[in-house]
Amino acid sequence: MSEQPVRVAQLSCGPEHSGVQKEIYDAAAMVNAEMFFPDVTLADIRRSYDEFGLEARSGDLKLAIARAMALVEGSVEADAVFIATCFRCSEAAIVRNELRRYIHENSDLPVVSYSFTERTTAGTLLTRMEALTTIARRRALLAREKQVGITLGVDSGSSTTKAIVMQDNEIIGTGWTATTEVLKSAETVMESALSEAGLKLSDIEAIGTTGYGRYLIGEKIGADLIQEELTVNSKGAVFLADRQHGEATVIDIGGMDNKAISVQDGIPGTFTMGGICAGASGRFLEMTAKRIGVDITELGPIAMKGLSREVPMNSYCIVFGTQSLVNALAEGHSKEDVAAAACRSVAEQVFEQQLQEVDIKEPVIMVGGTSLIEGLVKEMGSLLQTEIVVPHHSQYIGSVGSALLSSGFIRGE
Amino acid sequence: MAKVFIYPATSLVLSDMVERWGHEPLGAAIAIRERIQTASLDSPPLQMTPEDPKKGLKWAAVEVPAGVRGRMALYGPMIDEADAAIIINDADLAFGCMGCSRTNELVMYLLRKRSDIPLLDIKYPTSDEEGIEFVASIKEFLTALGGETNE
Numbered sequence: 309m310s311e312q313p314v315r316v317a318q319l320s321c322g323p324e325h326s327g328v329q330k331e332i333y334d335a336a337a338m339v340n341a342e343m344f345f346p347d348v349t350l351a352d353i354r355r356s357y358d359e360f361g362l363e364a365r366s367g368d369l370k371l372a373i374a375r376a377m378a379l380v381e382g383s384v385e386a387d388a389v390f391i392a393t394c395f396r397c398s399e400a401a402i403v404r405n406e407l408r409r410y411i412h413e414n415s416d417l418p419v420v421s422y423s424f425t426e427r428t429t430a431g432t433l434l435t436r437m438e439a440l441t442t443i444a445r446r447r448a449l450l451a452r453e454k455q456v457g458i459t460l461g462v463d464s465g466s467s468t469t470k471a472i473v474m475q476d477n478e479i480i481g482t483g484w485t486a487t488t489e490v491l492k493s494a495e496t497v498m499e500s501a502l503s504e505a506g507l508k509l510s511d512i513e514a515i516g517t518t519g520y521g522r523y524l525i526g527e528k529i530g531a532d533l534i535q536e537e538l539t540v541n542s543k544g545a546v547f548l549a550d551r552q553h554g555e556a557t558v559i560d561i562g563g564m565d566n567k568a569i570s571v572q573d574g575i576p577g578t579f580t581m582g583g584i585c586a587g588a589s590g591r592f593l594e595m596t597a598k599r600i601g602v603d604i605t606e607l608g609p610i611a612m613k614g615l616s617r618e619v620p621m622n623s624y625c626i627v628f629g630t631q632s633l634v635n636a637l638a639e640g641h642s643k644e645d646v647a648a649a650a651c652r653s654v655a656e657q658v659f660e661q662q663l664q665e666v667d668i669k670e671p672v673i674m675v676g677g678t679s680l681i682e683g684l685v686k687e688m689g690s691l692l693q694t695e696i697v698v699p700h701h702s703q704y705i706g707s708v709g710s711a712l713l714s715s716g717f718i719r720g721e
Numbered sequence: 722m723a724k725v726f727i728y729p730a731t732s733l734v735l736s737d738m739v740e741r742w743g744h745e746p747l748g749a750a751i752a753i754r755e756r757i758q759t760a761s762l763d764s765p766p767l768q769m770t771p772e773d774p775k776k777g778l779k780w781a782a783v784e785v786p787a788g789v790r791g792r793m794a795l796y797g798p799m800i801d802e803a804d805a806a807i808i809i810n811d812a813d814l815a816f817g818c819m820g821c822s823r824t825n826e827l828v829m830y831l832l833r834k835r836s837d838i839p840l841l842d843i844k845y846p847t848s849d850e851e852g853i854e855f856v857a858s859i860k861e862f863l864t865a866l867g868g869e870t871n872e
Contacts, residue, residue, distance in 0.1 A: 322820075323788070324769060325773075325787075325791035325792045325795075326774055326790075327769045327770040327774065327791060328771065350814060353814060364822075366820060367814060367818040367819055367821075368820035369822075370814070394787055394788040396786045397788070399822060400786070424787065426774040426775070427771060
């Protein structure tokens with residue numbers, strides 16, 4: 309790679325003692341980023357500790373506060389910030405959250421925060437690190453507001469694979485299938501999208517890929533843009549919702565992980581990406597649909613007819629959640645109420661585990677396949693006390709974002 | 722000669738004092754030196770691997786943050802091995818910084834729980850008079866342990 313490495317400032321407590329510092333370095337190296345620890349003096353720590361006003365007891369957290377202040381004050385330069393502390397530490401959670409907010413409000417540095425366990429791997433950190441470096445490196449590309457020429461976007465998700473063909477800022481072809489073999493699923497959706505558009509692959513001027521299978525598919529078909537889904541989905545969401553300027557929050561509840569992204573002018577500011585809890589994902593809703601004997605596409609309308617409060621639902625675990633669901637059905641609750649309760653359970657978990665880590669700014673845009681489940685959108689809206697925007701083609705968000713951003717490569721941006 | 726666990730374990734002043742009065746200090750420098758000198762998977766800066774938090778399970782349960790368990794993999798064996806211990810409460814950052822406050826609480830608790838060893842539990846001085854008294858009490862404690870002065 310000939311590009312300069314992106315300099316990412318690390319504010320942390322514990323990764324070296326948890327054995328995951330090497331994983332952080334490895335993930336950074338994969339995206340040509342360089343981690344560094346901002347240099348501060350003992351006097352800086354004492355001063356910033358008093359000025360910041362948070363009485364953290366841990367020495368490493370005091371150091372993290374001083375380093376954050378050095379970044380904001382500009383005495384240390386960085387392209388992006390990575391905040392990492394131990395999972396399960398309450399003091400670290402407070403500091404992590406306040407530092408993320410402080411940097412976000414007082415600088416234009418992209419920030420990602422993560423709470424790690426000793427099992428955190430470079431692979432887990434990769435998407436976050438990739439998003440962080442993309443925001444730092446490709447601001448010009450991310451500022452693209454219109455799609456030009458003819459482009460194709462492929463989104464290889466954990467549950468479904470989607471493709472979109474766009475021409476002159478319009479969607480002209482779509483393809484959707486369940487993900488089985490990554491390449492085969494991609495071929496299927498590309499064929500459908502091209503056929504709907506009445507075009508051949510050779511007509512396409514630029515291709516973008518995103519999602520879990522982005523590298524495999526991108527390399528196979530020679531994509532111009534291979535990009536993680538955090539930046540791609542943010543761009544796709546504000547484009548489809550026609551909210552390219554100003555603030556927005558994008559929520560994407562996926563099959564395997566969830567993303568909550570705070571967006572400014574289409575560029576992600578801070579984001580969280582969950583992925584350790586199946587009970588807070590589309591997988592749980594798929595399972596619910598199967599259990600009540602309906603197709604996943606019917607779950608939303610059924611849930612809209614039910615009352616979520618009628619069924620007590622454990623919202624912390626897919627196993628206990630399923631148990632609650634089975635018990636409710638055995639007790640004679642209607643499938644409408646059970647479907648609504650399942651939607652509420654997922655919304656509650658995403659709210660509790662993730663949305664409290666990003667500052668919710670309106671409009672809130674829900675995207676991804678789960679945004680078509682009206683019951684889930686309703687429950688999320690009632691939790692956030694806002695009207696949620698679900699743009700047309702919201703299930704194709706990754707493909708749309710890829711098709712839009714890849715059009716920047718037609719003229720070699 | 723006694724093995725004396727020092728808290729803050731990173732304090733070079735305390736480590737030096739223990740040595741001067743003829744004892745072996747047990748502190749972070751020793752634990753970290755062992756990590757660096759032991760050939761193993763390279764995980765800078767401490768050569769710690771995800772295996773270490775598992776070793777820390779002996780002193781801190783699985784629901785405790787990984788960083789605490791990793792640190793306990795360093796300090797736990799030394800606490801078990803110690804013949805005596807010195808705890809300096811509320812020490813200044815410059816005197817010896819222990820990164821994780823939760824680990825510090827556990828380390829101090831485990832030391833205090835070891836009622837079978839002599840323990841000097843004192844406050845960090847804030848004035849010259851307190852400083853003189855502070856050094857004198859450490860000297861008295863270490864002398865009573867029967868070490869030979871290397872002053």
